[in-house]
Amino acid sequence: MTLQHDSREQFRALFLSDIHLGTRAAQTDALLGFLRQADAEVIYLIGDIIDFWKVRRGAYWPQSHNDVLQKLLRKVRKGTRLVYIPGNHDEALRDYVDVQFGGIEIHRQTVHVAKNGRRYLILHGDEFDVVLRTAKWLAFLGDRSYEFALRLNAPLNWMRRRFGFGYWSLSAYLKYRVKQAVQFIGAFEDAVIREASRRGVDGVICGHIHHASDQRVGPIHYLNCGDWVESCTALVETRQGEMKLIRWNDAVAEAARPARHPEPAEAA
Numbered sequence: 001m002t003l004q005h006d007s008r009e010q011f012r013a014l015f016l017s018d019i020h021l022g023t024r025a026a027q028t029d030a031l032l033g034f035l036r037q038a039d040a041e042v043i044y045l046i047g048d049i050i051d052f053w054k055v056r057r058g059a060y061w062p063q064s065h066n067d068v069l070q071k072l073l074r075k076v077r078k079g080t081r082l083v084y085i086p087g088n089h090d091e092a093l094r095d096y097v098d099v100q101f102g103g104i105e106i107h108r109q110t111v112h113v114a115k116n117g118r119r120y121l122i123l124h125g126d127e128f129d130v131v132l133r134t135a136k137w138l139a140f141l142g143d144r145s146y147e148f149a150l151r152l153n154a155p156l157n158w159m160r161r162r163f164g165f166g167y168w169s170l171s172a173y174l175k176y177r178v179k180q181a182v183q184f185i186g187a188f189e190d191a192v193i194r195e196a197s198r199r200g201v202d203g204v205i206c207g208h209i210h211h212a213s214d215q216r217v218g219p220i221h222y223l224n225c226g227d228w229v230e231s232c233t234a235l236v237e238t239r240q241g242e243m244k245l246i247r248w249n250d251a252v253a254e255a256a257r258p259a260r261h262p263e264p265a266e267a268a
Contacts, residue, residue, distance in 0.1 A: 017207025047087020
């Protein structure tokens, strides 16, 4: 689904994950553009919204990161229900599970019931990451390498814009071309899908691996929100009850293209 860049839409539910506020990689300008166009009855923040790992290593918090939080809080004040599912990068908030702060609900996991009655398990997904469960220091090492690849995205895309090309993520390209990474993504998805099946739900919505996805595996509908450091993706449930994946960069690029006008007919 491509959300119209210049239109405002109302959804039943909006699902966001892996924003990583507090890092230079967070694409907050893009996210603010999206949030200006998208309203929902309920917003689920599915982990790694604030990157406490990075914040502990050195403060980076420009005004745009405040603006994202203020925009979300403004939606709460207007009646939107906001549910926060902490991830591994904001795991400190797991100490406050089942507590409400200013209208924000914090849960370890929850279930979203779609308009058609289908039940979706919502979780961040780091509990199914073998590296995090068995060797957390390796996860930190991988996080540093991933952060370096993300930093290269900015100068590369500056050059691409100079030559008229659209956004392209080096970090995503490397991640999806490395055999071990591809195998990890597949293993992660399999584990999450098995958990959804074990719970007896119809689907699962997660984040964590920064890989947006919408697929059906047997009776289970697997959905991953993606992220806002590489792909700028979100999941929505429409007013009609359909689950859709939105790629915001595609919407922006489409809006920037000049309108095509039909060629005038030649005189007979």
